[in-house]
Amino acid sequence: MDKVQAEKYLAYCFYLAEQGSGSVSPNPKVGAVLVYDGRIIGEGYHQQFGKAHAELRALESVKPEDVHLISKATLLVSLEPCNHYGKTGPCTELILKNKIPELVFSNFDPNPLMAGKSIRLLEQAGVKILGPLMEHEGHQVIREYVCNVANQRPYVILKFAQTADYFLGKTNTRTKISSFASDLCVHRWRSEVDAIIIGKNTLEIDNPLLTTRHWAGKNPVRIVLARIARDQRLKWNAFNKDATTYDLDDLGLEDAYSVENLLAKLFDLRLGIVMVEGGAQIFSFFQKSGIWDEARIITNKELKIGEGLAAPSIRGHLMKSITLDKDIIHYIAKNRPY
CATH class of the missing domain: 3.40.430.10 (Dihydrofolate Reductase, subunit A)
Incomplete structure (x- = not known):
């Protein structure tokens, strides 16, 4: 996926992420879409603290007739996917399990102990990476979370x-x-x-x-x-x-x-x-x-x-x-x- 096309879909990810306002804090707001051949086949956002992350929501939203396209699709997400076990499993594991070949993201995880770890793991596993993109817009979506982590x-x-x-x-x-x-x-x-x-x-x-x-x-x-x-x-x-x-x-x-x-x-x-x-x-x-x-x-x-x-x-x-x-x-x- 080229940068111009990716930024259009990321803008929609930001919109999706904002739908979690008021429900996910102190987690970050995150939106994600799965795109195949210029068509969104799945979308989702983090809806509630401690519940499914945006990446899982996007995968779960894929219609049965489109499931076979997941392994050929691009996953776009407003924040670097998580790589740790908490209230839910790591999203990196989900990406690899579903054989998603390409990931586009806006911002690295603001936690200095986590920043870049997921991206490096996915790259080493052969996933094509594009990002960070639209960092200013992505930062605005997670500004509350950035404050929580930094301060x-x-x-x-x-x-x-x-x-x-x-x-x-x-x-x-x-x-x-x-x-x-x-x-x-x-x-x-x-x-x-x-x-x-x-x-x-x-x-x-x-x-x-x-x-x-x-x-x-x-x-x-x-x-x-x-x-x-x-x-x-x-x-x-x-x-x-x-x-x-x-x-x-x-x-x-x-x-x-x-x-x-x-x-x-x-x-x-x-x-x-x-x-x-x-x-x-x-x-x-x-x-x-x-x-x-x-x-x-x-x-x-x-x-x-x-x-x-x-x-x-x-x-x-x-x-x-x-x-x-x-x-x-x-x-x-x-x-x-x-």
Whole structure:
């Protein structure tokens, strides 16, 4: 398969991989296709943590009348296949067992102990290799996993809504800023992360549910950076039975000031992606620590309130912007995208 043709199929692999958002963390999102003579005969993606990998899904999707083509097909995958026994068997073994003659991949495994091992093994076994290709696009798909491996902590997203004059809201008063369309978007984001973090002020002023009730998907774990007596928890929506909730005592933390300690605890709980939803003091802790990876800022272009809680000033690299109703949403990466 030539490079131009391979990149077209890899772009589809990236699309497939993204379908696993919210279900595979702390594993990486991966998509795969099997192509024979310009036709996709199998496709799949990693759908759930601990379950079948994308390569197996692609093989299982091949129709009975096309099974004989597998040994003549090219396997394209968004990430270097695994070569170890974990919750599933190694994908390299699967490739060799099915006599797949050619592999195209986008990125090497970001784990330095694993990077390139699968490719070398397959090459030595006679499999034709093309890659890495489209590394920037492939890296974007697995950026959360790369952060987990490189930093041994969750990928951190700062999310907030601000007025046109850059306030989070009025002091000690619940202020509705974003549109319903943006709320839907936020609920989708929640379905794609492992945990949401809020502080005591947000709990007491907004009394949020922190669920995905407007979107089909799992509810994330809720982290409240305060000490809430057990006999007082049921008065707060964030402690209802819709999802698991931890406060400082549950996490064994003395206070909310050490972002490093907090993230270490969350990583121990296998929470690979977290979204910080406020309030101002919690945003301040993360900004001062310098430990965050992405910001998603919803700005109501029409609403001005004159005074209140100042919104964080975020510096980074704009990845994209979208408009929803009266809001504009900026996606900002702390570091320049790979």
